[in-house]
Amino acid sequence: MFTYFVRRLVSLVPTLVFVSMLIFGLQQLLPGDPAQMLAGEDQRPEVIEHYRQKLHLDEPLPVQYGYWMSGVLRGDLGESVRTQLPVLELILQKLPVTVELALLSMLIALVISIPTGVISAVKRGSAWDHGATVFALSGLSMPNFWLGIMMILLFSVELGWLPASGYVSPFEDFGANLAAMIMPAFVLGTGISAVLMRHTRSSMLQVLAADYVRTARAKGLSEKVVVLKHALRNALTPVITLGALELGTLLSGAVLTEQVFTIPGFGKLIIDAVFNRDYAVVQGVVLVTATAYILLNLMADMAYFVFNPRLRH
Amino acid sequence: MGTLTSTIASPVGARPAPAGPWRRAGRKLARNRVAMLGLAAVLFFVGLAILAPWIAPHDPLAAGWSTIRKAPSSAHWFGTDDLGRDVLSRVVWGTRASLLAGVVSVVISLALGVLIGMLAGFFGGWVDALISRITDAFLACPFLILAIALAAFLGPSLTNAMIAIGVSAAPIFVRLTRAQVINVKVEDYIEAARAVGCSPLRIAVSHILPNITAPVIVQSTLAIAAAVIAEASLSFLGLGQQPPAPSWGSMLNTAKNFMDSAPWMAVWPGLAIFVLVLAFNLLGDGLRDALDPRLR
Numbered sequence: 001m002f003t004y005f006v007r008r009l010v011s012l013v014p015t016l017v018f019v020s021m022l023i024f025g026l027q028q029l030l031p032g033d034p035a036q037m038l039a040g041e042d043q044r045p046e047v048i049e050h051y052r053q054k055l056h057l058d059e060p061l062p063v064q065y066g067y068w069m070s071g072v073l074r075g076d077l078g079e080s081v082r083t084q085l086p087v088l089e090l091i092l093q094k095l096p097v098t099v100e101l102a103l104l105s106m107l108i109a110l111v112i113s114i115p116t117g118v119i120s121a122v123k124r125g126s127a128w129d130h131g132a133t134v135f136a137l138s139g140l141s142m143p144n145f146w147l148g149i150m151m152i153l154l155f156s157v158e159l160g161w162l163p164a165s166g167y168v169s170p171f172e173d174f175g176a177n178l179a180a181m182i183m184p185a186f187v188l189g190t191g192i193s194a195v196l197m198r199h200t201r202s203s204m205l206q207v208l209a210a211d212y213v214r215t216a217r218a219k220g221l222s223e224k225v226v227v228l229k230h231a232l233r234n235a236l237t238p239v240i241t242l243g244a245l246e247l248g249t250l251l252s253g254a255v256l257t258e259q260v261f262t263i264p265g266f267g268k269l270i271i272d273a274v275f276n277r278d279y280a281v282v283q284g285v286v287l288v289t290a291t292a293y294i295l296l297n298l299m300a301d302m303a304y305f306v307f308n309p310r311l312r313h
Numbered sequence: 314m315g316t317l318t319s320t321i322a323s324p325v326g327a328r329p330a331p332a333g334p335w336r337r338a339g340r341k342l343a344r345n346r347v348a349m350l351g352l353a354a355v356l357f358f359v360g361l362a363i364l365a366p367w368i369a370p371h372d373p374l375a376a377g378w379s380t381i382r383k384a385p386s387s388a389h390w391f392g393t394d395d396l397g398r399d400v401l402s403r404v405v406w407g408t409r410a411s412l413l414a415g416v417v418s419v420v421i422s423l424a425l426g427v428l429i430g431m432l433a434g435f436f437g438g439w440v441d442a443l444i445s446r447i448t449d450a451f452l453a454c455p456f457l458i459l460a461i462a463l464a465a466f467l468g469p470s471l472t473n474a475m476i477a478i479g480v481s482a483a484p485i486f487v488r489l490t491r492a493q494v495i496n497v498k499v500e501d502y503i504e505a506a507r508a509v510g511c512s513p514l515r516i517a518v519s520h521i522l523p524n525i526t527a528p529v530i531v532q533s534t535l536a537i538a539a540a541v542i543a544e545a546s547l548s549f550l551g552l553g554q555q556p557p558a559p560s561w562g563s564m565l566n567t568a569k570n571f572m573d574s575a576p577w578m579a580v581w582p583g584l585a586i587f588v589l590v591l592a593f594n595l596l597g598d599g600l601r602d603a604l605d606p607r608l609r
Contacts, residue, residue: 022451023462270458
């Protein structure tokens with residue numbers, strides 16, 4: 001098991017190196033002089049020169065990458081041209097907001113998808129099953145920012161139950177925080193629940209056809225015990241690990257959802273950075289997102305390995 | 314050859330010749346009512362896009378002071394927007410940007426993905442290792458975040474959004490094509506082609522490519538659905554089609570500022586995105602059922 005983990009960890013190194021090259025390479029796409037572009041609004045010659053020297057733009061490309069990478073490894077992701085703050089500090093400031101949104105969304109997604117998926121599998125071919133399939137396909141096809149706008153129209157504009165925007169820290173006022181986060185979390189959660197429901201359904205169908213389920217039934221156990229205790233427990237392993245893979249969708253979705261509900265998280269940071277031409281922040285956010293995604297995938301893989309005794313040998 | 318075929322074919326001529334795999338798949342698809350509904354909806358939107366100048370009741374760019382944020386009426390079925398433009402006409406014209414973005418981005422993904430995937434699968438060795446690592450790196454960045462970053466560095470425009478979406482989605486096709494090529498290249502008929510002296514290019518183009526088309530078609534249809542959402546998302550964020558040209562995503566971006574006073578501005582463009590994406594997803598699912606031999 002240990003050797004598997006080490007091998008898996010080592011295999012990440014080239015991926016991470018290529019990710020960093022890809023993100024570094026983004027600035028090569030900038031039209032014209034990168035120093036001029038990176039200086040943003042402040043186009044004084046000394047500022048442009050400062051960027052030229054700081055980013056070693058006179059040096060050949062591999063050398064530039066070397067300097068950039070050595071900074072990244074020391075936690076130096078550059079500096080925001082707008083706020084003059086280190087990019088890492090900005091990201092760490094915004095991260096908790098998006099993490100809260102992501103966790104709430106995942107919770108909502110699991111609460112919706114697992115019971116729906118289980119019932120669909122148990123009652124395969126029933127009206128419930130067809131209804132759940134339609135729900136899943138609609139969830140996959142619905143642009144989540146539009147769902148957000150529609151929910152604001154209903155719950156904020158029409159009914160006045162929930163605030164349309166504005167974020168309050170949970171440490172300041174937990175109730176207000178929840179009121180502001182529930183709609184965005186629901187919007188993000190439903191999209192993911194569509195995918196998870198499909199996984200739960202197919203995983204349950206597979207497990208329900210297994211020999212040990214037949215044995216459990218033959219022993220005379222009640223259907224409830226068979227489904228919940230024997231089948232579900234085994235069916236959930238792949239669902240939980242596949243759920244971790246949905247993190248990418250969650251992060252992409254958060255960019256749009258935060259924009260709709262004006263939540264000051266990670267997604268808002270990247271979009272504001274894009275419009276302020278704050279390229280170092282854009283690169284920093286993509287790098288952190290990709291690294292987090294890779295590490296979560298690794299954890300999902302390991303969890304799968306740990307929970308699935310058959311793979312251990 | 315023709316005579317030979319007809320001679321052999323004649324004794325069984327009384328019975329209809331067995332249908333080829335494509336025809337069989339076509340028949341199966343035609344029997345799938347849900348997929349046909351998807352196809353009909355896709356064709357409806359294609360019709361809207363082509364006939365936009367004749368269907369749209371008003372000029373999508375014509376602003377009017379007297380018609381600002383008017384609720385739906387007989388003159389403006391979907392109401393008017395913040396500049397007094399007809400929402401229905403903008404939704405109709407917006408079909409062009411969405412469909413164009415969906416199709417062009419997937420063509421870019423296909424061109425890059427299938428070519429690179431074939432190289433990786435066909436040559437194997439270090440070429441495959443290198444391509445696979447680069448693909449992993451692309452797949453490690455969440456699709457939309459990568460597209461946003463690419464669009465940001467390229468500059469906001471519909472063309473750049475299509476390039477950004479196409480490049481971001483290409484790794485999925487690289488992986489799919491590579492896996493298919495690896496499966497197909499060990500088949501006896503490839504060995505036979507090699508034995509009779511076919512060049513690697515000829516083997517790749519005339520023997521491998523036709524045999525990996527089915528899964529690529531299925532994936533392309535589903536990718537168009539994802540690309541339509543991605544283009545709407547980028548336009549919603551201001552990174553796609555630029556105003557005043559109509560696009561569903563940018564219409565929603567504007568609509569979000571007038572939710573109190575003009576809620577109709579937000580309903581129709583979003584509904585259009587939803588229906589078009591749903592249509593491509595239904596068609597894609599149907600194609601998968603029809604083309605996947607394991608499901609037959």
